[in-house]
Amino acid sequence: MTKASTASSHRDREHHLSLLKQMLRVRRFEEKCVELYSQQKIRGFLHLYIGEEAVCTGLMQAVSADDAMVATYREHGHALLRGIPMNAVLAEMYGKQEGCSGGRGGSMHLFDKATHFIGGNAIVGGGMPVAVGYALAAKLRKLKAISWCVFGEGAMAEGEFHESMNLAALWQLPVVFCCENNYYAMGTALDRSESETNLLKHAKSYRINAQSVDGMDVLATEAASHAAAKWVRAGKGPYFLEFQTYRFRAHSMFDPERYREKAEVHDREQHGPIKRYGEQLRELGILDDTGLNTLEAEIAQEIQNAVDFAEAGQLEPVASLSRFVYSEGAAS
């Protein structure tokens, strides 16, 4: 585990607490989502990120304002930390018009133009070519922006993964490929899906620089993301990060979890990213009960506000069902 610096300056302390808060924010938000799902406020597929929060939190520290991110259907954390207001995310999951996709996307399709968040994509591998194309545009336009392409290890068996990696490497495009390896694609374990389970070898076969990271350690994910971003921003071509992580909950709300032992999940939960980091910060004297309670209270308030917002949100009139099939204005 990466050591949090002991010689904590005020800024360091703030940063540590902020990382913890970001992870907690995602965790508590999703726990609320589960509740709301059982109350049938949220419907459809709901893919929880619980257990994997250190990945998106670390990642996001290296994402700049102009960068684009293309994510998957397991993207609540990325959307929130990228800066889409929790109100708009939850309203989307309620199917309300105040949602970040106007209620047309739902949990799997959170979009936000302002932060270049090009969606949750529910086709496994489907976002990868888009991320590569955004990077191509950035390169052709000589912009500083880079493209963050988030996917699960299951996507690495898709043709779109291989095509995208090859194209990005061939054209030396500014993409960070972020593989969230939680070891299961629905019920299919990694070694039942890949003939080569060393994922770095896949990246290296395309001559893409690659690094494997403990995805349960937020300081490690942060450092690796910064290193990858530095590489890519320097114009050295794409970079591949494997975040080794674990999903504590079912694949979706419909998954009876027949494919893994409860003990395995329980064991991994003991080393959860939030638990570990919290303990570390306590040891360093950065966090105490009062501090934690303050964070929790702030988050609880934000979540309550989001629930109120989503509840009060309007359903889009059915009369506008067919809007946004084609653009209404001129080319943007």
Place this chain on the structure above:
Amino acid sequence: MATQEITYREAAREALRAALHNDERVFLMGEDVGRYGGPYAVSLGLLEEFGPDRIRDTPLSESAFVGAGIGAALGGMRPIVEIMTVNFSLLAADQIINTAATYLHMSGGQFNVPLVIRMATGAGFQLAAQHSHSLEGWYAHIPGLKIVTPATLEDVRGMLPTALADPDPVLIFEHLALYNRKGQLVEDAGPVDIDRARVRRQGTAVSLITYGNSLWKCIEAAEQLAGEGIDAEVVDLRSLRPLDDQTIMASVRKTRRAVIVDEGWRSGSLSAEIAARIHEQAFYELDAPVVRLCSEEVPIPYAKHLEEAALPQAEKIVRAVRELLGT
């Protein structure tokens, strides 16, 4: 106005060249568009003129380069993606149908995809069952896409700039048999609309409703029929999505009879869609049931006589019209 003799291929190239000149955001990418000179020589010479950043050869990765076109469009460029033939576009169907066509709606209006995809379609060169199909009607099924089929020099020259100015994905289908077609084109030919059908030949006895290379078969049939005293109208759909119901119905109301000629298959097809619309909108003005002439329901075969037999041909159209009119 001064005109020049030009082929469809050259007119398509002129359209590309003008687009590349007029807008620095425009670039062309696809398999063998550069060094090779374009699989049908449409982009021949453009690499030398515009360089490899803008005439971009891609690997054989239909899904990735179509998806990259989508991403580049979202990133502020105006890509023209070329897919060698519609048959290969099936490897990019995910990007075209699940991504390009959905992003605007799924994002609640935030992310429009100003992407143009060109591809060749159609049969006639003994290329057999994996290079000869006409699947444009399938794409016309998809909300979010616009589907155009330039059959004339004006259209292949003029549809591209209009498609590029469009904020949403436009698929342009160029029939293989058209590339060598010669004709006169005005020297300052420019943009044309991409949502209206055109009556290419006025007539009163029957409406031949068609698009793409079949347009010329219909015109040939109409000329032959004229010799027999049958005055056929020929409607060139030009756009398969949206379909221009107004022009179709106006023609059918005038002639009271419709023959739809489509190189696609008939089952679950574009021709079925048009027939249904005619029945919905002009049933009581018809003097006879709508007739469809489509490709036979076989994978297009290699042998010349079999391939010819599989496709709608001018003689078949003539016969179908005679039968319809009971002459």
